[in-house]
Amino acid sequence: MTVLRLKNITKRFGALTANDSISLDLAAGEVVALLGENGAGKTTLMNILFGHYVADEGTVEAFGKMLPPGDPRAALDAGIGMVHQHFTLADNMTVLENIVLGTEKLLSPRLRRQPARGRIRELAADFGLAVDPDAQVATLAVGERQRVEILKALYREARILILDEPTAVLTPGETDALFATLKLLVARGLAIIFISHKLGEVMAVSDRVLVLRGGKPAGERRIADTSRQELAALMVGQEVTPPPVAPVRTGPALLIMEDISTRRHATGTPLDRVTLALHSGEITGLAGVSGNGQAALAGLLSGTEQPVSGTMTVQGQGVRKWSPAAALAAGIARIPEDRHAVGTIGDMSVTENVISERYATARFSRRGLLDWAEARRFAEELIRDYDVKCPSPEARIRLLSGGNMQKLILGRALDPDPVIILANQPTRGLDVGAISYVHGRLLEARARGAAILLISEDLEEILALSDRIRVISQGRLSPASARGERSIRELGELMAGHGLEAA
Numbered sequence: 323m324t325v326l327r328l329k330n331i332t333k334r335f336g337a338l339t340a341n342d343s344i345s346l347d348l349a350a351g352e353v354v355a356l357l358g359e360n361g362a363g364k365t366t367l368m369n370i371l372f373g374h375y376v377a378d379e380g381t382v383e384a385f386g387k388m389l390p391p392g393d394p395r396a397a398l399d400a401g402i403g404m405v406h407q408h409f410t411l412a413d414n415m416t417v418l419e420n421i422v423l424g425t426e427k428l429l430s431p432r433l434r435r436q437p438a439r440g441r442i443r444e445l446a447a448d449f450g451l452a453v454d455p456d457a458q459v460a461t462l463a464v465g466e467r468q469r470v471e472i473l474k475a476l477y478r479e480a481r482i483l484i485l486d487e488p489t490a491v492l493t494p495g496e497t498d499a500l501f502a503t504l505k506l507l508v509a510r511g512l513a514i515i516f517i518s519h520k521l522g523e524v525m526a527v528s529d530r531v532l533v534l535r536g537g538k539p540a541g542e543r544r545i546a547d548t549s550r551q552e553l554a555a556l557m558v559g560q561e562v563t564p565p566p567v568a569p570v571r572t573g574p575a576l577l578i579m580e581d582i583s584t585r586r587h588a589t590g591t592p593l594d595r596v597t598l599a600l601h602s603g604e605i606t607g608l609a610g611v612s613g614n615g616q617a618a619l620a621g622l623l624s625g626t627e628q629p630v631s632g633t634m635t636v637q638g639q640g641v642r643k644w645s646p647a648a649a650l651a652a653g654i655a656r657i658p659e660d661r662h663a664v665g666t667i668g669d670m671s672v673t674e675n676v677i678s679e680r681y682a683t684a685r686f687s688r689r690g691l692l693d694w695a696e697a698r699r700f701a702e703e704l705i706r707d708y709d710v711k712c713p714s715p716e717a718r719i720r721l722l723s724g725g726n727m728q729k730l731i732l733g734r735a736l737d738p739d740p741v742i743i744l745a746n747q748p749t750r751g752l753d754v755g756a757i758s759y760v761h762g763r764l765l766e767a768r769a770r771g772a773a774i775l776l777i778s779e780d781l782e783e784i785l786a787l788s789d790r791i792r793v794i795s796q797g798r799l800s801p802a803s804a805r806g807e808r809s810i811r812e813l814g815e816l817m818a819g820h821g822l823e824a825a
Contacts, residue, residue, distance in 0.1 A: 324348070326346075326347070326384050326385075326482055327345075327348075327381075328347075328370075328371060329381050329382075330379060330380040331344045331377050331379070332377060332380055333363075333375060334378050341366050341367050341377070343379070343380070344538070344539055345380075346367075348482065348513045350512075351513065352529050352530070353515075353516055353530075354514070354515055354531070355516045355524040355528035355545075357518075357531055357532070358534035358535060358557055358753065360753050360756055361723030362534040362536065368404065368486065371397070371484070372484070373396060377391060384397075384401070398424070400482075402480060402482045403482070404475060404486070405484065405485050405486055406486055414458070417455045417456070418438055418442060418456060425477075425478065438455075441477060442455045443455065445476050446473060448503055449499065451473055462613070468612075472488055481512060481513065482515070483515070484514075484515045486517040487517060488500065516528055519754060519757070520780075521550040521754065522550065522782070525545055529544070531553060533557055535559060540556045541556045543556075554755075557753060558753070562754050568769070570603045570769055573601060573602025575601050575602075576636070577634070577654075577742050577773060580633045580634075581595050581596075582597070582622065582629045582631070583595055583596070583630055583631045584621075585630055590615065590617040591613060591615045591618065592615065592618050593629075593797050594615075594797040595632070596632075596798070596799050598619075598792070600773035602771045602772070603769070603771050603773075605764065605768055606775050606788065606790055607778065607784040607787065608776065608791075609778065609779070609792070609813050610779070610795060611817050612779060614797065615795075615796070616746070616777050617659070619777070619794070620658075623654055623775065624646060624649055624656050625648055625654075628644060636652045636742070637652065637653065653740050654743075654744065655735040655740035655744070656735060656744040657728075657745045659747045659777070661727050662727075665727070666720075666731065669718055671718060672718075672719050672722075673698050673700075676704055676733070677697045681697075685700075700737075702715055704729075704733035704734065708733045708759075712726060728748070728749075728760065732760060739770055740772060741773065742775075743773070743775070745764060745777065747777060748764070749761070749778075749783060765787070781810045785805070785806075789804070790805070793813060793817055795816065796819060
């Protein structure tokens with residue numbers, strides 16, 4: 323039985339055609355994966371389905387009834403639930419209030435908090451999505467917010483569930499639990515559209531896959547009749563080969579932390595007596611479930627976090643007065659976790675964003691005045707060298723796709739050649755082609771002698787790039803292990819906090 327039918331969907335934004343006559347059918351008890359490069363039109367198509375956008379052409383039909391365009395309430399009432407890639411949560415409300423928002427009147431004295439709280443806890447346990455229903459969303463880490471988004475859709479008992487990168491912040495064990503639950507729901511007739519850049523997950527959980535490229539259908543395959551290599555080639559239009567990880571001689575430690583602890587903040591777990599050394603020509607991979615101290619460690623390297631105990635040395639110099647400016651002056655470059663909230667300012671131009679951390683340097687400043695000609699030249703260089711697809715250096719950066727935005731952040735961080743690089747979730751939400759590109763650039767920096775800290779919740783990425791691997795749990799680090807020393811399952815156990823004391 324077909325429960326959802328998108329027919330000849332076309333959507334234009336000025337001269338750009340984001341969706342070009344795309345059709346998709348979804349049956350009850352079926353999982354259809356939607357694949358494509360960043361900017362291929364996946365999110366636009368799903369926003370049309372959910373009523374956030376109105377298609378210029380085409381129709382959406384759910385359970386035999388035509389959905390009125392541009393009406394999210396109609397989509398919800400039809401039993402469509404959507405977990406967005408970028409969160410749609412109210413920071414000043416609790417987890418519980420966000421989840422029940424729209425299902426009951428929040429100010430009503432009859433708000434049934436206790437039953438709602440019990441249902442949320444039940445769903446959280448079933449899906450391995452641990453979150454406190456009474457916590458304020460503003461205090462949650464990125465990974466915890468994504469868990470709330472998943473719970474919000476499940477709470478409404480959706481019959482059609484759209485999942486946009488649902489496992490980005492889960493351990494392998496939690497991912498397995500999620501997939502097991504999805505299989506149970508599918509067996510009861512739930513239909514799922516699964517959007518993911520992890521081809522292994524697509525192969526494991528989906529029945530069919532629709533690949534988009536440049537806003538058009540590039541191919542449709544049954545999972546039983548295709549391979550990861552074929553799907554990757556359909557996505558980018560050519561065969562995708564991961565960059566080789568050549569052996570590099572490790573140099574001296576460029577950054578040393580000894581017994582570092584940080585203050586406890588509402589936004590995440592503090593560091594607890596952390597000792598860490600980053601060596602020249604080496605990528606240190608840091609694995610862990612979001613919210614376990616990664617934010618504090620990234621903040622420490624960026625200069626936004628201060629240690630309360632312990633010592634830190636950068637290029638042989640002890641750190642006393644530490645700030646973002648001091649970190650930049652010490653040769654530390656950063657690729658931040660959230661490219662939208664922290665990495666860029668959406669309403670500023672590409673040029674303004676790429677010089678935002680260096681506008682006061684001699685290259686871009688002349689007697690206290692910005693040299694806009696040089697700034698534009700720099701932006702043009704990054705656009706050319708990093709193959710960024712954007713209208714012009716004057717375009718607002720929020721108009722770019724996630725992959726192109728990430729390429730600009732990468733170029734800003736790697737030019738000129740930094741000695742220490744913080745790469746915090748550098749490929750989150752990127753397609754296979756963009757991931758390969760980012761990995762290649764990081765490996766080039768490694769070959770030049772940079773010391774790189776790679777913070778990622780993607781264990782495949784950690785295992786592929788890292789020369790040595792650490793796991794963080796509750797603000798504490800496991801001992802280092804060399805490439806290939808621990809399996810993905812063993813790392814997943816450490817991420818969940820099991821065996822860290824004995825590791």
